[in-house]
Structures are given as structure tokens and as C-alpha cells.
Amino acid sequence: MKWQGVICFFFCALVIFFGTWSWAEVKLASVTEEDCSKCHEDTAKHVYKRGALHREVGCLKCHVEHPPKGKNPIPSCDKCHDPGKTVHFGLKGCKTCHHPHYPLEMDLEKLGEVKAACLTCHSDQGREMEAHPSEHAGLDCKKCHMAHGEATQCMECHESHAQEMVYKDCLSCHKPHGPKAVQYDDEVPSNFCSCCHEDEGSALAKSNKAHHELSCAKCHESEHMAISGCESCHDAKPHGTFMHEKYPNCLDCHRDAHALAE
Numbered sequence: 701m702k703w704q705g706v707i708c709f710f711f712c713a714l715v716i717f718f719g720t721w722s723w724a725e726v727k728l729a730s731v732t733e734e735d736c737s738k739c740h741e742d743t744a745k746h747v748y749k750r751g752a753l754h755r756e757v758g759c760l761k762c763h764v765e766h767p768p769k770g771k772n773p774i775p776s777c778d779k780c781h782d783p784g785k786t787v788h789f790g791l792k793g794c795k796t797c798h799h800p801h802y803p804l805e806m807d808l809e810k811l812g813e814v815k816a817a818c819l820t821c822h823s824d825q826g827r828e829m830e831a832h833p834s835e836h837a838g839l840d841c842k843k844c845h846m847a848h849g850e851a852t853q854c855m856e857c858h859e860s861h862a863q864e865m866v867y868k869d870c871l872s873c874h875k876p877h878g879p880k881a882v883q884y885d886d887e888v889p890s891n892f893c894s895c896c897h898e899d900e901g902s903a904l905a906k907s908n909k910a911h912h913e914l915s916c917a918k919c920h921e922s923e924h925m926a927i928s929g930c931e932s933c934h935d936a937k938p939h940g941t942f943m944h945e946k947y948p949n950c951l952d953c954h955r956d957a958h959a960l961a962e
């Protein structure tokens with residue numbers, strides 16, 4: 701009966717070996733996402749409540765191994781966000797800005813300078829700052845954008861030129877990323893100019909001539925310091941060639957474009 705014992709031993713060993721092995725397999729494969737919550741309740745709650753699109757990824761897609769056996773329980777971002785795909789994904793230190801379990805909640809204030817990271821997606825604003833150099837170009841983006849998509853209003857840092865101006869009016873003349881290039885449309889109210897140009901404002905307001913009806917922006921069109929010539933609205937020579945040859949400048953006689961004193 702000795703050989704039977706040997707066969708029995710091998711058979712039992714085989715059964716035990718494969719049994720344990722496949723049991724282990726089955727056990728790993730049958731761990732579901734719900735199981736994670738049983739031991740990591742708080743962490744799971746964060747993912748489900750604040751996970752944004754990572755909620756849909758699922759714990760098991762990221763955590764493919766588990767301690768003590770698994771030596772790599774923490775996935776690296778480039779596993780799914782290919783650094784070659786976008787400039788942003790080529791950055792270093794993703795986790796300094798994004799928590800993997802709530803990747804869109806960022807406290808920019810706690811980070812160092814974020815400008816380089818912002819510019820990976822918003823290169824237009826970088827170009828705008830280069831094209832219109834100003835003191836703003838030296839500020840970090842987060843000074844004005846404390847949270848993604850939000851903007852600090854100008855008056856948090858500056859005085860308004862006039863009491864009646866509200867935040868949206870600032871943007872009607874200044875580009876936030878190039879504030880020195882002042883541009884505006886036809887609709888800009890004249891009192892927004894007169895607050896700095898009282899003389900011209902009051903000359904026009906007091907005048908009983910037809911220019912009284914015109915807004916500043918009609919003659920100073922689109923851009924600060926632009927001046928339209930009289931001939932853009934009037935005949936170039938309304939009083940006959942002879943007179944205009946003698947007095948080439950309309951203001952030789954009309955003196956002041958605003959008050960129109962002849």
C-alpha cells in the first residue's frame with residue numbers, strides 16, 4: 701500500500717496547491733468596489749461626493765494592487781493621462797494641485813506660482829499679456845483668479861475713476877490682461893471720459909452748438925487718444941476752396957472742437 705499512499709499524498713498536495721491558488725484568484729477577482737468602502741469608508745465617501753469624473757473611473761481601475769501583497773497600491777497619473785498628449789499632462793507634480801479623489805477642488809492660494817500651469821491651457825492669455833505689456837503681466841494668475849473660472853473684481857485692488865462706474869464698466873475700456881491699451885465701443889457714456897477730462901466735458905455740456913449732442917466716443921473713436929478729423933463727418937471744404945487754402949485748419953476759425961466758438 702506504500703505507492704497508494706505516495707499517490708494519495710501527491711494528489712492531496714496538488715488539490716491543496718491549486719485549490720489555494722485558485723481560491724486566492726477568485727478572492728482577488730471578486731473584490732468589488734463596495735468592499736473598499738467597508739474598510740475605507742471616509743475615503744470612499746470623498747470619491748463619491750467630490751470625485752468629479754474620477755468617480756466614474758472606479759477604485760479598482762486605479763488601485764490594481766493592495767497591501768500587504770501588492771507593492772504598487774498607488775497609481776501614477778501618467779498611467780491614464782499620457783504626458784505626450786497635452787502640454788498640461790507633461791507637467792510635474794500633478795498631486796500638488798489635484799487630489800486624486802477630488803481632482804477639481806484646488807486651493808490655489810496654498811500653491812506656489814501657478815502661472816506656468818495655467819498657460820499650458822490658456823496660451824491666448826499669455827500672448828495677450830505679451831502683446832500689451834503692463835504691470836498685470838507681472839502678477840500671478842491666481843492673484844485675480846482665486847478659483848478656476850472666477851475673477852476678482854478690479855475694485856478689490858483699485859479705485860474707480862468715478863463713483864457711477866461698476867465692474868462691468870471697467871471691462872468696457874480695459875482688457876484685464878492688457879489694461880494699458882484702452883479700447884471701447886460707441887456706447888461708452890461721455891461721463892466716463894469727463895471724470896478725467898473735466899474741461900472738455902463741461903465745454904461740450906455748456907455749448908449750444910450741434911456738437912453738444914455728440915458723445916465723446918463719436919469723435920474719439922474706439923481707442924483712447926484717437927482723434928477723428930473734421931472731414932470724417934463734414935465736407936473737407938465746406939466753405940469753398942479759396943478760403944480753405946488760406947486757412948487750412950478748420951480750428952483756425954472754429955477754435956475749439958468741443959465748444960465750437962467761431
Ligand code: HEC
Pocket residue numbers: 731732733735736737738739740759760763766767768773774
Ligand atoms: C478588509 C479591509 C480592507 C478592504 C476590504 C480594503 N482595504 Fe485597503 N487597506 C486596508 C488596510 C488595513 C490598509 C493599510 C495596510 C497597510 O498600510 O499596510 C489598506 C491600505 C490601502 C491603500 C493604501 C496603500 C498605501 O500604500 O498607502 C489603498 C490605496 C487601499 N487600501 C485601497 C483599497 C481599495 C481600492 C480597496 C477595494 C478594492 C480596498 N483598499 C479594500 C484594508 C482594506
Ligand code: HEC
Pocket residue numbers: 736737740743744745747748754755757758759760762763774775776795800801
Ligand atoms: C483616479 C485614480 C484613483 C481613483 C479612482 C481612486 N483612487 Fe484612491 N488614491 C489614488 C492615488 C493617486 C492615491 C495616493 C494619494 C496620495 O499620494 O496622497 C490614492 C490613495 C488612496 C488611499 C490611501 C490614502 C487615503 O486617502 O486613505 C486609499 C485608502 C484609497 N486611495 C482608496 C480609494 C478608494 C476606496 C477608491 C474608490 C472609492 C479610490 N481610492 C479611488 C488614486 C485613485
Ligand code: HEC
Pocket residue numbers: 751752753754757761762775776777778779780781794795798799800803804
Ligand atoms: C485609471 C486611469 C486614471 C488615473 C490613474 C488617473 N486618472 Fe484622472 N481621469 C481619468 C479619466 C477616465 C478621466 C475623465 C476625463 C478624461 O477622459 O480625461 C479623468 C479626469 C481627470 C481630471 C478632470 C476631472 C473632471 O471631472 O473633469 C483630473 C483633474 C484628473 N483626471 C487628474 C488626475 C491626476 C492628478 C491623476 C494622478 C493623481 C489622475 N488623474 C490619475 C482616469 C485616470
Ligand code: HEC
Pocket residue numbers: 777778781788789790791792793794795796797798804806811813814817818848
Ligand atoms: C499648478 C497646478 C497644476 C498642476 C501641477 C497640474 N494641474 Fe491639472 N489642472 C490645473 C487646473 C487649474 C486645471 C483646471 C481645473 C478645472 O478645469 O476646473 C487643471 C485641469 C486638469 C484636467 C482637466 C482638464 C482636461 O484637460 O481634461 C486634467 C485631466 C488634469 N488637470 C490633469 C493633470 C495632470 C495629469 C497633471 C500632472 C501631469 C496636472 N494636471 C498637473 C492645475 C494643475
Ligand code: HEC
Pocket residue numbers: 788808814817818819820821822841842845848849850851
Ligand atoms: C487642463 C486645462 C486647463 C488648465 C490647466 C487651466 N484651465 Fe482654465 N479653463 C479650461 C477650460 C477647458 C475652461 C472652460 C472654457 C470655456 O468654458 O470656454 C477654462 C475656463 C477658465 C476661465 C473662465 C473662462 C470663461 O470664459 O469664463 C478662467 C478665468 C480660467 N479658466 C482661468 C484659469 C487659470 C487662472 C488657470 C490656472 C490656475 C487655469 N485656468 C488652468 C482649461 C484649463
Ligand code: HEC
Pocket residue numbers: 833834835836843844852853854855856857858870871874875876879880
Ligand atoms: C489682485 C489685484 C488686482 C486686480 C484684481 C486688478 N489689478 Fe490692476 N493692477 C494691480 C497692480 C498690483 C498694478 C500695478 C501697480 C499699480 O499701478 O497699482 C495694477 C496696474 C493696473 C493698471 C496700470 C497698468 C500699468 O502697466 O501701468 C491698470 C490700467 C489696471 N491695473 C487696471 C485694472 C483693471 C481694469 C482691473 C479689472 C479688470 C484690474 N486692474 C484688476 C493689481 C490688480
Ligand code: HEC
Pocket residue numbers: 815818819822825826836839840841842843844845851852871876877
Ligand atoms: C489683474 C487681474 C488678472 C490677472 C493677473 C489675470 N487675469 Fe485672467 N481675467 C481677469 C478678468 C477680470 C477676466 C474677465 C472676466 C470676465 O470677462 O468676466 C479674466 C478672464 C480670463 C479668462 C477668460 C477668457 C478671457 O480672456 O476673457 C481666462 C482664460 C483667464 N483670464 C486666464 C488668465 C491666466 C492664464 C492668467 C495668468 C497668466 C490670468 N488670467 C491673469 C483678470 C486677471
Ligand code: HEC
Pocket residue numbers: 854855858859860861865866867869870871872873874882884888892893924
Ligand atoms: C471710459 C474708459 C475707462 C473706463 C470705463 C475705466 N477706465 Fe481706467 N483708465 C482709462 C484710461 C484712458 C486710463 C489711462 C489714463 C492715463 O493714460 O494715465 C485709465 C487708467 C486706469 C488705471 C491706471 C492708474 C490711473 O488711475 O491712471 C487704473 C488702475 C484703472 N484705469 C482702473 C480702472 C477701473 C478699476 C475701472 C472700473 C471701475 C476703470 N479703470 C474704468 C479709461 C477707463
Ligand code: HEC
Pocket residue numbers: 861884888892893894895896897916917920924925926927
Ligand atoms: C483715468 C482718466 C482718463 C479717462 C477715464 C479718460 N482719459 Fe483721456 N486722457 C487721460 C490722460 C491722463 C491723458 C493724457 C495722456 C498723455 O498725454 O500721455 C489723456 C489724453 C486724452 C486725449 C488727448 C490725446 C492727445 O493727443 O492729446 C484724448 C483725445 C482723450 N484723452 C480722450 C478721452 C476719451 C474720449 C475718453 C473716454 C472714452 C477718455 N479720454 C477717458 C486720462 C483719461
Ligand code: HEC
Pocket residue numbers: 890893894897900901904911914915916917918919920927928929930951957958
Ligand atoms: C465733434 C467731435 C468731438 C467731440 C464730440 C469731442 N471731441 Fe474731444 N477733441 C476733438 C478734436 C477734433 C480734438 C483735437 C483738437 C485739437 O487738435 O486742438 C479734441 C481734443 C480733445 C482732447 C485733447 C485736449 C484738447 O483739448 O486738445 C481731449 C482730452 C478731449 N478732446 C476730450 C473729449 C471728451 C472728454 C469729450 C466728451 C465729453 C470729447 N472730447 C468730445 C473732437 C471732439
Ligand code: HEC
Pocket residue numbers: 908909910911914918919928929930931932933934950951954957960
Ligand atoms: C463724428 C462726426 C463729427 C465730427 C468728427 C465733427 N463734426 Fe461737426 N458736426 C457733426 C454733426 C452731426 C453736426 C450737426 C449736423 C451738421 O451740421 O452736419 C455738426 C455740426 C457742426 C457745426 C455747426 C454747429 C452748429 O451748431 O451750427 C460746425 C461749425 C462743425 N460741426 C464743425 C466741426 C469741426 C470744425 C470739426 C472738426 C474739428 C467737426 N465739426 C467734427 C458731426 C461731427
Ligand code: HEC
Pocket residue numbers: 930931934935936937938939943944947948949950951952953954962
Ligand atoms: C476762415 C474761417 C473758417 C474756416 C477755416 C472754417 N470755417 Fe466753418 N464756418 C465758418 C463760419 C464763419 C461759419 C458760419 C458760422 C455760423 O453760421 O454760425 C462756419 C460754419 C460751418 C459749419 C456749419 C454751417 C454749414 O456750412 O453747415 C460747418 C459744418 C463748418 N463750418 C465746418 C467747417 C469745416 C469742416 C472746416 C474745415 C475743413 C471749416 N468749417 C473751416 C468759418 C470757417
